Amino acid sequence: MIPVKGYNGQKVAVLGLGRSGLATAAALVAGGAEPLLWDDSPEARAKAEAEGFVLTDLTRHTGLEGVACLVTSPGIPHLYPVPNPIIARALELGVPIDNDIGLFFQSAAGPEWEEMETPPKVIAVTGSNGKSTTTALIHHILEVAGKPTQMAGNIGTGVLSIDPPVDGEVVVLELSSYQTELARALTPDVTVFTNLSPDHLDRHGGIGGYFAAKARLFTLGGPDRAVVGVDEVEGRYLAGALAQGPQDDRVI
Numbered sequence: 001m002i003p004v005k006g007y008n009g010q011k012v013a014v015l016g017l018g019r020s021g022l023a024t025a026a027a028l029v030a031g032g033a034e035p036l037l038w039d040d041s042p043e044a045r046a047k048a049e050a051e052g053f054v055l056t057d058l059t060r061h062t063g064l065e066g067v068a069c070l071v072t073s074p075g076i077p078h079l080y081p082v083p084n085p086i087i088a089r090a091l092e093l094g095v096p097i098d099n100d101i102g103l104f105f106q107s108a109a110g111p112e113w114e115e116m117e118t119p120p121k122v123i124a125v126t127g128s129n130g131k132s133t134t135t136a137l138i139h140h141i142l143e144v145a146g147k148p149t150q151m152a153g154n155i156g157t158g159v160l161s162i163d164p165p166v167d168g169e170v171v172v173l174e175l176s177s178y179q180t181e182l183a184r185a186l187t188p189d190v191t192v193f194t195n196l197s198p199d200h201l202d203r204h205g206g207i208g209g210y211f212a213a214k215a216r217l218f219t220l221g222g223p224d225r226a227v228v229g230v231d232e233v234e235g236r237y238l239a240g241a242l243a244q245g246p247q248d249d250r251v252i
Contacts, residue, residue, distance in 0.1 A: 001023075001026060001027055001030055001160065001161060001162075001163070001164075002027055002104060002107050002108050002159070002160045002161075002162060002164060003027055003030035003031040003032075003107065004027045004028045004030070004031035004033060004103050004107050004111075004160070005031055005106060005107040006031075006106060006107070006145045007028065007031060007032070007033035007068055007069065008031060008032035008033065009032060009033070009034075010033055010034065010068040010069075011033070011034045011035075011036055011066050011067050011068060012028050012033045012034070012035050012036070012067065012068055012069050012070075012071060013035075013036045013038070013058055013063070013067045013069070013070045013071065013072070013086075013090075013095075014028070014035050014036065014037045014070075014071050015023055015037035015038055015039070015070060015072045015073065015074065015076060015084070015086050015087070016037070016039055016044075016072055016073025016076050017037060017038075017041075017045065017048045017073075018039075018044065018045040018046065018073055018075075019158050020073055020074065020099075020100045020158045020159075020160075021037070021039070021044075021048075021071075021073050021184065021250065022047075022048060022051065022053070023049070023100065023158040023159075023160045023161045024071050024100045024103065024158075024160055025037055025053055026160075026161075027100075027103065027107075027160040027161075028071075031107065033060075033068075034120070035053070036056035036058065036063075036067065037053050037054070037055050038055060038056060038057060038058040038059070038063070038086070044113075045248050058086045059086060061089075062251070063086070063089075064086075064089060064090055064093055064095055067095055068094070068095075068096070069095065070086070070087065070095050070097050070098070071097075071098050071099060071100065071103065071191035072084075072097060072098075072099055072182065073099070074099060074176065074178035074193060075178060076181075077203060078091075078097065078182060079205070080202060080204060080205040080209070081202050081203070081204055082242070083180055095150060096184065097182060097184075097185055098182065098183065099182045100158060100159055100160050100182045101153070101159060101173075101175060101178060101179045101180070101183040101186070102131060102182070102183035102184040102185045102186070103160060103185075104159040104160055105122075105183065105186055105187045105188075105221070106184070106185045107141070107160075108120075108122070108164075108165065108171075116166075116167040116168070117167055117168070118167055118168040119167075120165035120168070120169045120170065120171060121169075121170045121171070121189040121190065122164070122170075122171045122172075122173065122187075122188040122190075123138060123170060123171070123172045123173065123186075123188060123189065123190040123192065124153075124173045124175050124186075124190070124191050124192070124217055124223075125138070125172070125173065125174050125175065125187035125191075125192040125194070126174075126176070126177070126180060126188070126190070126192070126193060126194070126214045126217050126243050127193050127194025127196065127214070127229065128194070128195055128196050128197040128199050129194060129195055129196050129197060130194040131154075131174050131175075131176075131192075131194050132154070132155050134156075134174075134192060134194055135151060135153070135155050135172055135173070135174040136151065136155065138143065138172050138192075139151040139172045142170050142172070147168065147169070147170055148165075148166055148167075148168060148169040149169060149170045149171070149172060150162045150163065150165070150169070150171050150172070151171075151172045151174075152171065152172075152173055153174040153175050153177060153179065153217045154172035154173075154174040154175060154176045155174040159173060169235045173188070176206050177199075177200060177203075177204065177210055177213040177214050177216060178200070178203070178213075180213050180214055180216050180217045181204070181212075181213035181216065183216075183220075185220075185221070186216060186217050186220040186221045187220075187221035187222075187223075188217070188221065188223050189209075189223060189225070190223055190225045190226070190227070191216065191217050191218050191223040191225075191226045191227070192226075192227045192228075193214065193226070193227070193228045193229055194215075194229050194240060195229045195231055195232060195235065195236060196210075196211055196214070196232050196235065197232075197236045198210070198247060211234045215238055218238060218241075218242060219241070219242075223252070224250065225250055225251075226239075226242050226250065226251045226252070227252045228242070228251060228252070239251050
């Protein structure tokens with residue numbers, strides 16, 4: 001588990017109690033925060049209670065009082081087609097909104113990484129098609145090469161459920177547009193963009209919003225290396241925006 005940093009002694013609301021939501025709640029507790037959990041589904045709430053978590057009805061007008069951050073699950077709309085009422089309330093109150101991906105990048109690295117001979121690296125893969133296959137292949141290649149590695153994100157394990165990376169380890173993440181659009185921190189060492197085709201357009205308000213959500217992975221943190229598929233104009237635009245010139249080997 002990756003204990004969440006930055007919220008020790010503070011209340012953090014968690015909306016959505018699926019795999020990522022429950023993992024987030026556990027990671028918040030490990031980091032000293034007090035998670036306030038809610039899900040619209042009675043079944044999800046019952047499962048959370050069965051795992052020992054205490055629920056807080058975030059739909060109440062006072063549900064977000066004193067909350068330092070609202071962490072939402074990827075499938076819950078925050079803007080299009082209609083914002084979830086709890087997220088809309090958080091926006092009205094100025095409560096910061098994040099997700100487990102943002103918390104991972106905020107929390108994974110620590111002072112101990114500076115003492116390692118080879119600090120861990122994070123490779124993040126996004127795109128419309130082929131991202132699961134690409135993520136799995138990268139992870140497999142690293143395993144065969146004898147490198148310590150873990151795979152998480154939209155494939156396999158939730159990001160906050162992985163073990164703290166060890167010396168020389170490479171964490172490979174598959175990230176969907178739902179995950180990249182809200183993360184407040186996105187700082188992978190290497191990013192991969194497979195391609196872009198129309199998908200989830202109602203959630204992103206059109207193809208432009210869909211591309212912008214994925215492009216945040218490249219523009220927000222400034223990766224050391226970027227591998228960009230250029231079959232579509234969006235990929236060519238992204239590669240051009242990242243590269244300092246045709247010979248810039250940071251962009252492949």
